[in-house]
Amino acid sequence: MLGNAAIAQGAYEAxxxxxxxxxxxxxxxxxxxxxxxxxxxxxxSPNEKVAMEVAIGxxxxxxxxxxxxxxxxxxxASDPLYSIAYAGVNGGLVLVAADDPGIYSSQNEQxxxxxARAAMVPVLEPSDSEEARVFTKLAFxxxxxxxxxxxxxxxxxxxxxxxxxxxxxRTEIPxxxxxxxIEKNVLMPANARKRHxxxxxxxxxxxxxxxxxxxxxxxxxxxxxxVITSGIPYQYVREALPDASVLKLGLVHPLPKKxxxxxxxQVDTLYIVEELEPVIEEQVRSWGIPCIGKEIFTVQGEYxxxxxxxxxxxQEITLETPAQIPQRPPILCPGCxxxxxxxxxxxxxxxxxxxxxxxxxxxxxxxxxLDFNVCMGASISTLHGMEKAKGKEYVxxxxxxxxxxxxxxxxxxxxxxxxxxxxxxxxxxLDNSTTGMTGHQDHAATGKTLQGETTYAINIYxxxxxxxxxxxxxxxxxxxxxxxxxxxxxxxxxxLSVIITKSPCALLKEFVxxxxxxxxxxxxxxxGQCLTPGCPAMTKQENGVPKIDAAMCNGCQLCEKRCKFxxxxxxxxxxxxxx
Amino acid sequence: xxTKNVMIVGVGGQGTLLTSRVLGAIAxxxxxxxxxxxxxxMAQRGGSVVTFVRYGESVAEPIVEEGQAxxxxxxxRLEALRYMHFLKPDGAVIVNDTRIDPMPVVTGAAKYPEGxxxxxxxxxxxxxxxxTAEAQKLGNSRxxxxxxxGMAAQHMGFSKEEWLRVIAxxxxxxxxxxxxMAFLTGYQHTRQTGEE
Ligand SMILES: Cc1ncc(C[n+]2csc(CCOP(=O)(O)OP(=O)(O)O)c2C)c(N)n1
Ligand code: SF4
Ligand code: SF4
Numbered sequence: 022m023l024g025n026a027a028i029a030q031g032a033y034e035a036x037x038x039x040x041x042x043x044x045x046x047x048x049x050x051x052x053x054x055x056x057x058x059x060x061x062x063x064x065x066s067p068n069e070k071v072a073m074e075v076a077i078g079x080x081x082x083x084x085x086x087x088x089x090x091x092x093x094x095x096x097x098a099s100d101p102l103y104s105i106a107y108a109g110v111n112g113g114l115v116l117v118a119a120d121d122p123g124i125y126s127s128q129n130e131q132x133x134x135x136x137a138r139a140a141m142v143p144v145l146e147p148s149d150s151e152e153a154r155v156f157t158k159l160a161f162x163x164x165x166x167x168x169x170x171x172x173x174x175x176x177x178x179x180x181x182x183x184x185x186x187x188x189x190x191r192t193e194i195p196x197x198x199x200x201x202x203i204e205k206n207v208l209m210p211a212n213a214r215k216r217h218x219x220x221x222x223x224x225x226x227x228x229x230x231x232x233x234x235x236x237x238x239x240x241x242x243x244x245x246x247x248v249i250t251s252g253i254p255y256q257y258v259r260e261a262l263p264d265a266s267v268l269k270l271g272l273v274h275p276l277p278k279k280x281x282x283x284x285x286x287q288v289d290t291l292y293i294v295e296e297l298e299p300v301i302e303e304q305v306r307s308w309g310i311p312c313i314g315k316e317i318f319t320v321q322g323e324y325x326x327x328x329x330x331x332x333x334x335x336q337e338i339t340l341e342t343p344a345q346i347p348q349r350p351p352i353l354c355p356g357c358x359x360x361x362x363x364x365x366x367x368x369x370x371x372x373x374x375x376x377x378x379x380x381x382x383x384x385x386x387x388x389x390x391l392d393f394n395v396c397m398g399a400s401i402s403t404l405h406g407m408e409k410a411k412g413k414e415y416v417x418x419x420x421x422x423x424x425x426x427x428x429x430x431x432x433x434x435x436x437x438x439x440x441x442x443x444x445x446x447x448x449x450x451l452d453n454s455t456t457g458m459t460g461h462q463d464h465a466a467t468g469k470t471l472q473g474e475t476t477y478a479i480n481i482y483x484x485x486x487x488x489x490x491x492x493x494x495x496x497x498x499x500x501x502x503x504x505x506x507x508x509x510x511x512x513x514x515x516x517l518s519v520i521i522t523k524s525p526c527a528l529l530k531e532f533v534x535x536x537x538x539x540x541x542x543x544x545x546x547x548x549g550q551c552l553t554p555g556c557p558a559m560t561k562q563e564n565g566v567p568k569i570d571a572a573m574c575n576g577c578q579l580c581e582k583r584c585k586f587x588x589x590x591x592x593x594x595x596x597x598x599x600x
Numbered sequence: 601x602x603t604k605n606v607m608i609v610g611v612g613g614q615g616t617l618l619t620s621r622v623l624g625a626i627a628x629x630x631x632x633x634x635x636x637x638x639x640x641x642m643a644q645r646g647g648s649v650v651t652f653v654r655y656g657e658s659v660a661e662p663i664v665e666e667g668q669a670x671x672x673x674x675x676x677r678l679e680a681l682r683y684m685h686f687l688k689p690d691g692a693v694i695v696n697d698t699r700i701d702p703m704p705v706v707t708g709a710a711k712y713p714e715g716x717x718x719x720x721x722x723x724x725x726x727x728x729x730x731x732t733a734e735a736q737k738l739g740n741s742r743x744x745x746x747x748x749x750g751m752a753a754q755h756m757g758f759s760k761e762e763w764l765r766v767i768a769x770x771x772x773x774x775x776x777x778x779x780x781m782a783f784l785t786g787y788q789h790t791r792q793t794g795e796e
Contacts, residue, residue, distance in 0.1 A: 046640055047641065125639070125642065125643065126643075149662075178662065181638045182635060182637040183635065183638070183662075184635050185634060253662075256661040260661045326665060327665050338667075340666045341666070341684070341685035341687075342685065343682070343684075344682065344684060346682055347702050347705055347713075348648075348702065349611065349648040349678070349679070349682075349703075350647055350702070350703060351642050351645040352645060352646040352703050353645070353646075354645065354646065385703075386709065458642065458645075459641070460640065460641075555703060557700075557706070560706065
C-alpha cells in the first residue's frame, strides 16, 4: 500500500469524520484515498489555511478531523495552527504534513519539525507504510489525551513508497459533546497567557510519558555504535548498520529526554541520523550528551544506506560514474494551452511575474517568458509591488501569470489589493479547468467536488468583475492572433486588466483532441517557426524538416498556426479513434 | 532469498507506475516482503522518472542504490544510459529501443548520444526490443510497457501463469486480453542483444 493510502487508511480506522486539504505533492493522494470512504466527509478546500480551519471547526464540534498538505502548505496554515495549539481540541485533530527532502516537487526543502517546535505541537514520524497507518491512528488518540493538535510528518519517500500493510476495522468514535468554554477557546490576551502555561505543561508531560511510548523503541545490538533516528532514515540505518544499536523515535517532538540519556549512556559512539535540519541533534546536544550528527551528514537532500556507510563506517564505495548525458527536465505536455499563451508572450517580449503550477515551466528554454516566482498567489502581488516601486510605464512590459487553482488559492486577495490601491498592471489567469501540476484535482471553479459530484462552479470572470476590475476578458488560449492584439492593448492601458485564457489541460480525462497534425514535407521551407514553442511531439529531422510523433500529438494546431507555408495540417479525429 | 532489486526508468507520462504496480503485485504472490518507490509530481511532466521495486525476506529501504540493481527496465534508450551505473556488474538491462528527445536536444543545446546499446553492452547483459513498434502491431501503441515487462519477467523467477493472472488483476478490465498478449510477445523475446 502506498504510504499516502496507508495514512488515509489509518484515519479511516481512527473514526475520522471530516477531512480537508488542498493538493500538493507529496500529500495529494491522501485526500484522493480518503474520498473513497463514504464514512468520511472529505473536501478540497481552496487553500491550506481554509482546510486547517475546516478541520478545527469539526474538532470543536466534537468529531475526529484531519487536514493534510505539503510542507509549504503548512506555512499557509500556520496561523490557525499556532493558535489552535493554545486552545487545544475537542475531537482529535491531526495535521498531516508532507515534507520533500531532495526537492522533488517543491519550492524549498523546509523541515516541518521546526514549525512544530515553534508552534509547540507534537509530531509523529512513521518509517514505512504500516507505521503510516498505525501512527496516524495513534495521533488521534494522543490528540485527545493531551488536548492538542498533532502533526503526522511524512516525506516524499514515505508518501510515495509502497509497503505491506495490515488494515484493521474502523472504530466508530462517539461524538464528544460540545461545551462552551471561552477561557480555553477564545484567545484574548488574558486567556492566551494562561493557555501558554498549559501548553508548556502539556508538552513537558508528554515528553515524560514518551519515554514509555511503544513507538519510541530501543533496539540493542552491538553497543559500539548507537544511532538515534526516525522516519525513512531508520530504514537506511537498518540497511547500512544491521548490527548497530538503535533508538527509533516514533514521536520526534517532544523528545523523550530520559530515554535518550539512558540510551546514550549505554553506547560507545552516538550518531543522530535525521534528514534535513538537526532538530533532534540540537536538543540532544543541549542536554550535554556528546553525539555526532551534521558534522558528517548533510542538511540537504535524501539520505541512503550508502551515505551512511560512507559517513559512519568510512567505507570506500567505488561506483561506476554516471554517463555524461543530456538532462531531461520536465516540460509542458504536447497540446498544453500554456505553451500557446507563452508563444505569444515570447513574441511580444513580455516578462512574466510568475506563480506556482505547470506554467512555471515557461521559465526555461525555449519559452523563457517567466522571470521569477515566489509562492502561490504571489504573481499578482509582486507585479503590484513592482509597479508601486517603478511606476506604470515600467510594468507595461510585464504581466502576472497565475493558474486558475492558484488564483483561487491566494491570488484573489492580491487582485483585490490591486483594485484597492489603483494598480494598472495586466494579470493573466491561465485557466485550464484543473489543478494540473499536482495531478489534476478539481477546485472551486471546476464544478466538481473531490468525489466528482457536480457542484456550483465559481465563475472567475464574474469574480474579477465583482471585486471591481473593470477590464476583464475571456479568450481561448489557442486564439493567438486575438490574444496578441489584446495583450498589446491591455499592457498599454492605464488601468488594471485581467485576461482569462481558457482552454482545458491536455491531460484531463474530458479533453478530446481535435485530431493530429501532420507535416507536408513538400511545402516545408525549413524555417523552424513551428518548432519555437518547443512542443515535445515535434523533432527536427536531419534534413531540417520537422517530424510530428503521432502518438504524442494532441492536435492543438499551435504548430500549424505558426507555419506560414501551410506545411502542417490537422487530420481530424475519426470516429472511434482512441489514441 | 537475497533481496531482488529492480528499477523501472523512463520518461514522465510513459506509464512506469502501472508497470511497477504489476511488479509489486507479482512479488506479493511469492509471499515476499515488498517495497516500491515511485515518482509523482513535477517529473511526471515529461521528466526523467525512476521507480524502485525491491522484494525478499525482509526489505528495509525502499530505494535501490548505485551498483545494486539486478534488473534495469528502461522505457527509453537515453534513460537506460542515465541509470546504467545503478546496475550490478552482472545485471540485466531490458530496454525499449526507442528515442525520445529531451528538451536540451530539441533546442540544440545538447546532442542525443549515439551507440547507446553498445555502451550498455559493455559489462551488462542487454535485452532490447522496439516495443513501441511491436505494440503497434498488436493494435495499441500504449501497451509497449507490458511487452517490456514480459521481457523482464524472464529474469525474475515467477511462472508465466502467475504473471498472466497478476496482469489480469492489475490492468484496467477492458485491456486484460491485450495486455496479456503484449506480455507474451515480450516473454518470448529472450535473445540477448549483440548475440546472434
Ligand atoms: C502553498 C502551496 N500549496 C500547494 C502547492 C502545490 N502546488 C504546486 S502548483 C499547484 C497548483 C497548480 O494549479 P494551477 O494554478 O491551476 O496551475 P496548473 O498546474 O493547472 O497549470 C499546487 C497546488 C504549493 N506549491 N504551495
Ligand atoms: S498537465 Fe496540463 S497544464 Fe500541465 S503541462 Fe500538461 S497539459 Fe499543461
Ligand atoms: S505537434 Fe503541433 S498540433 Fe501536435 S501537440 Fe504539438 S504543437 Fe500541438
